[in-house]
Amino acid sequence: MSLDKQYLNYPQRSYGHDHDRFSWSMLADRAPIMWPEGKRVAVWINTSLQFYPLNQRGKPFKVPNGMTMPYPDLRHFTLRDYGNRVGIYRLLKAFERYSVRPTFAINSQLALDTPYLLEQLKQFDGEFICHGWNMDHLHYGGQDEQEEAELVKRSVDTLNTLIDTPVRGWLSPAKNQSWKTPDLLAANGIEYCCDWANDDMPYRFETKNGSLMMMPLSTELEDQFIIGQNLHSEDSWVEQVKDAFDFLLEESATQGGRMLALNIHPWMLGQPHRISSLEAVLEYIMKHADVWQATAGDILQAFNAQTIKED
Amino acid sequence: MKESLGVYDYWPYKDRPKIQWPNGAKVALWVAPNIEFYELDPPENPQRKAWPQPSPALPGYTIRDYGNRVGHRRQMALLDKYGIRGSVSLSVAVCEHHPEIIEMCCERDWELFSHGIYNTRYTYGLSEEQEREMIRDSIETIHRHSGQKCAGYLAPALSHSERTLDLFAEVSSELFGDKAGLYTCDLFHDDQPTPVTVRNGKRFISMPYSLEMNDTIVYSVNKVEPRHYGTMLKRHFDRLYEEGKDSGTVMCIPTHNYQVSCPHRLKAFEEALEYITGHSDVWVATGREIADYYLRHYYDAALEDIKNKMVSVK
Numbered sequence: 270m271s272l273d274k275q276y277l278n279y280p281q282r283s284y285g286h287d288h289d290r291f292s293w294s295m296l297a298d299r300a301p302i303m304w305p306e307g308k309r310v311a312v313w314i315n316t317s318l319q320f321y322p323l324n325q326r327g328k329p330f331k332v333p334n335g336m337t338m339p340y341p342d343l344r345h346f347t348l349r350d351y352g353n354r355v356g357i358y359r360l361l362k363a364f365e366r367y368s369v370r371p372t373f374a375i376n377s378q379l380a381l382d383t384p385y386l387l388e389q390l391k392q393f394d395g396e397f398i399c400h401g402w403n404m405d406h407l408h409y410g411g412q413d414e415q416e417e418a419e420l421v422k423r424s425v426d427t428l429n430t431l432i433d434t435p436v437r438g439w440l441s442p443a444k445n446q447s448w449k450t451p452d453l454l455a456a457n458g459i460e461y462c463c464d465w466a467n468d469d470m471p472y473r474f475e476t477k478n479g480s481l482m483m484m485p486l487s488t489e490l491e492d493q494f495i496i497g498q499n500l501h502s503e504d505s506w507v508e509q510v511k512d513a514f515d516f517l518l519e520e521s522a523t524q525g526g527r528m529l530a531l532n533i534h535p536w537m538l539g540q541p542h543r544i545s546s547l548e549a550v551l552e553y554i555m556k557h558a559d560v561w562q563a564t565a566g567d568i569l570q571a572f573n574a575q576t577i578k579e580d
Numbered sequence: 581m582k583e584s585l586g587v588y589d590y591w592p593y594k595d596r597p598k599i600q601w602p603n604g605a606k607v608a609l610w611v612a613p614n615i616e617f618y619e620l621d622p623p624e625n626p627q628r629k630a631w632p633q634p635s636p637a638l639p640g641y642t643i644r645d646y647g648n649r650v651g652h653r654r655q656m657a658l659l660d661k662y663g664i665r666g667s668v669s670l671s672v673a674v675c676e677h678h679p680e681i682i683e684m685c686c687e688r689d690w691e692l693f694s695h696g697i698y699n700t701r702y703t704y705g706l707s708e709e710q711e712r713e714m715i716r717d718s719i720e721t722i723h724r725h726s727g728q729k730c731a732g733y734l735a736p737a738l739s740h741s742e743r744t745l746d747l748f749a750e751v752s753s754e755l756f757g758d759k760a761g762l763y764t765c766d767l768f769h770d771d772q773p774t775p776v777t778v779r780n781g782k783r784f785i786s787m788p789y790s791l792e793m794n795d796t797i798v799y800s801v802n803k804v805e806p807r808h809y810g811t812m813l814k815r816h817f818d819r820l821y822e823e824g825k826d827s828g829t830v831m832c833i834p835t836h837n838y839q840v841s842c843p844h845r846l847k848a849f850e851e852a853l854e855y856i857t858g859h860s861d862v863w864v865a866t867g868r869e870i871a872d873y874y875l876r877h878y879y880d881a882a883l884e885d886i887k888n889k890m891v892s893v894k
Contacts, residue, residue: 271705271706271710272625272705277710277713277714281619284676284677293649295648330632330633409634410634448635448636465638465642466643466646469650487842489643489844498803500803508806509845512806512843512844512845520843529843
């Protein structure tokens with residue numbers, strides 16, 4: 270039996286992308302961006318603070334790095350919890366040592382449940398972005414609209430009650446979205462989203478409720494991707510981040526400022542045998558004269574100041 | 581279903597008629613950048629899911645979009661630097677979606693060959709007529725946008741039917757005679773071009789297109805560290821170069837602009853290209869150029885040798 274005729278119909282086969290969320294352009298063709306003080310690479314160090322529930326529903330899929338064993342999967346539950354109890358304090362020490370201004374993407378439930386941790390994070394001159402409710406409350410195609418609307422609102426509102434300045438950024442758990450997620454984010458006052466990792470620079474993204482900026486947070490460079498999913502060594506992760514940095518620096522010589530978006534996890538790099546790898550990366554990057562290390566929001570602000578024109 | 585594909589005979593690698601590439605080259609090198617388009621919301625195929633999550637499946641979609649928005653230009657700059665013209669395995673819908681990319685390829689005299697319409701539309705379940713229509717569309721689209729008469733085929737997302745090679749050979753003959761439809765990249769059984777039997781009896785070959793050197797297989801399936809990919813490419817080349825003294829070999833590097841062009845992977849790729857192109861007896865060519873040369877000089881000798889070896893076994 271053959272497929273329906275529709276299978277060879279291509280309704281979106283025309284100029285640009287196959288959706289209308291943003292316009293098509295190649296990075297190499299865009300106007301060059303200048304970072305403050307003539308720096309060439311903006312470095313965004315995104316620390317994802319996550320709560321993986323023991324009673325994971327896995328709806329509509331099991332979140333990467335979540336529970337995999339029959340209930341109760343104490344092994345994965347406690348390994349992830351380790352990050353928020355122990356690992357994060359190793360990361361914070363490294364941030365202090367290298368004067369990092371971190372961006373903390375935090376599950377709102379975790380922010381609510383661990384006031385001590387939140388206070389510690391606030392000691393840094395960083396930024397909080399909303400990382401959804403928890404790692405088992407995913408946003409996905411086919412999700413009930415009311416359910417998702419409530420979830421976004423609860424996540425954003427909760428975090429806003431806990432931090433000093435309104436939250437500007439959003440990172441969905443597992444970087445997964447429904448068709449409505451961007452519309453809901455804009456409706457809830459979110460200014461930028463990090464989920465669409467399809468670029469190396471910020472770009473404008475359209476929603477039903479106005480524009481949203483996209484701040485692409487590279488997945489391929491993440492500690493959990495390289496070390497956790499690909500099973501590469503810690504040394505290789507360090508080498509890959511350095512190679513990425515060197516490449517972006519070189520590209521910035523001819524194409525304008527570039528952004529290194531580095532997402533890390535305290536449950537991964539906060540282990541005693543891995544923390545030196547983070548330190549090695551920070552040693553390499555933070556001392557570099559061409560680096561502007563900043564929060565995601567500050568990087569976006571510098572970008573917007575050069576790209577948004579008065580109507 | 582067949583027990584064996586049956587489009588080529590057993591033909592041992594040793595003691596074949598000697599191939600000599602132009603200017604005494606030992607290895608014919610071709611780089612095949614896949615320039616693909618994956619749809620955010622493709623129609624379902626009962627035999628293969630396009631994405632692991634329900635649409636919009638951002639993790640898979642966005643990195644592939646990254647390839648076209650960001651990666652392509654990086655790879656193109658690198659191939660320019662080492663004097664390599666790409667032979668593009670093209671989701672032909674890129675001609676409509678991103679014509680700027682196609683123009684840049686044409687300016688450089690890169691080859692475009694068919695990799696279907698979209699990489700999210702699979703051959704599985706298509707009737708013969710439907711598959712023929714899809715292949716015809718792809719060849720015509722390439723011709724319309726570049727003037728090129730499509731020489732090669734790599735089935736979209738490596739999804740095949742038993743008839744795929746026959747249909748490509750037939751449709752390309754109907755459209756452009758012997759000017760199109762010279763080779764398939766869908767068979768991974770050899771390190772040299774080999775004759776392939778197709779239904780219309782066309783002079784048609786399999787062109788080595790190494791899955792083992794394919795960056796997506798290397799990075800996404802085999803989870804190789806980037807620097808090690810560089811080492812693998814060099815070792816692969818070294819051995820084919822050595823063996824190429826006895827009879828010319830083909831090295832293909834199939835790439836994807838969303839894999840090899842990520843900032844943390846370009847260095848290793850560049851080092852390998854520099855190493856390989858730094859050797860004197862390398863013929864840097866396109867798929868069509870290698871196929872043309874082989875068909876003109878070695879295809880008949882190959883058929884003869886295969887026949888003799890089959891007889892001698894009997």
